[in-house]
Amino acid sequence: MEFRFKNSECNGGELVKIFNKDFETTSLSEEEYSDCRAGINCTIKETHVNNAFVFFQDYNNEKSSEGHTLQVIQNHPVFLLQFVIDGEVTFTSSGTVNKDFSLNKNTYNLFYIPASKYSYKYHNHQKRVLNLYFTESFLADKMDFGFIKDLKKYEQAKKKNQFYAFFNKGLVLNRQLKSILNEFLNCSFNGRTKQSYLESKLTELVLIALTSKDSEITANKLRKEEREALIKIENYIQTHLKEELSIEKLSVLAGFNTSKFKSLFKEVYGMPVFRYITSLRIEKAIRLISNHDYTITQASYEVGYKNPQHFTVAFKKKLGYLPSELINKGLYALLWLCG
Known part of the structure; x- marks a missing residue:
């Protein structure tokens, strides 16, 4: 699987990431960097554990209230569990059917993304967003698909290679999920212990996020x-x-x-x-x-x-x-x- 990220606020141009099928790996891979234009404070953290890839963005543009755009091209269908901790994000697909999905601060959603080109538009000068990518086999291994309200619509979207948002307006990012995100991002372990800890936290994050029915109703x-x-x-x-x-x-x-x-x-x-x-x-x-x-x-x-x-x-x-x-x-x- 191949991902290409192009960030309008970074100096490094296009970032290319290559993964094995289903994000399979036997080791933990982490990278943290900051390569943004002058006046922009940014931290990007990448974490690759077995069957999942996490892309965390923390930006603060002190000189402008305008947003920026992250363009992504991928050659394999994936799921994206996106958490907007701060800021506002519009997720725009570009294909046979153009569709926008927006998430505000303290909300999240699960998306099915076919092999395609799409973009994230960040509307605020400050944003903290965690993108968790995985494939259907990861979900099948962790839980059943009972959380899907309309399985038929999802299957149709998958068949037509269309984007699909599992929760209409997104769900509320509650304190329990914030705590799990914080523990994942600030893990102090090392080596194999850290790998096991991060894998367990991602599993916990997915299970809690996708079974929070009350949050969807309220949101x-x-x-x-x-x-x-x-x-x-x-x-x-x-x-x-x-x-x-x-x-x-x-x-x-x-x-x-x-x-x-x-x-x-x-x-x-x-x-x-x-x-x-x-x-x-x-x-x-x-x-x-x-x-x-x-x-x-x-x-x-x-x-x-x-x-x-x-x-x-x-x-x-x-x-x-x-x-x-x-x-x-x-x-x-x-x-x-x-x-």
Whole structure:
């Protein structure tokens, strides 16, 4: 299989990638580079593990709000699971039937792409997008095709060599998927351990992403401004964990009444607002204790608990053991590897 990437913001011209059938490989291959025009901060990471190829793009054009285009030519049909972490992407096919698919920040979709030429148009000055490529045999090995709403339409598209989007307007990129993406992109292992870890994370990512039925229903129901308001609030929560976060305050910031805010938040993120906040606080506290040598008291204050005892109670209720055991028994790695 051959892929040709041509990026309008890079200096290196066309990038050609050659793969064995079904992306088969016995070893882990990684490459990271930054070769963009002046004024553009960019990082491109490529990861090739057995049966999958990941192409991650992180761009920030400080001098212009205009977007750019990535053109791709491939000579073999593949699946693309695309996650838009930041920015907005329009996916345009060029063939017998021209069709555009757009994804906004914090959304994702699964595409079937025949052997063809197509392009990604990035509309914002800042964008973070992860493209995961694999073939049908990868899906068949990991799961059945029960997630496909209309198998007949997919089979017709495949027969006619046409693009096909499995989810009409894309799905919501929830906290669980963001966590998996972050763990994949920031893996600290080496050698064979790293290869096994990345392969397992990609499997987890595909399974969770394609079985999130509730996210599809919610994404299709939400208006663009509602989705953007929830994304704004999620970002606010993550950056203000040390502060007091009330339903009333967050509802006002979102522009909803409290009832609508609580309902939409639970539908999109799969849990009530306060449970979500508690989860984020505990996760951050774990990182502070395990990676930065914070005491339990210091960490509890840093994530918004005025009384360390209240933090200990919440921690024990959620995880089933005391925060002191992170230090005494080295449970941090176990917690994160098991999700």
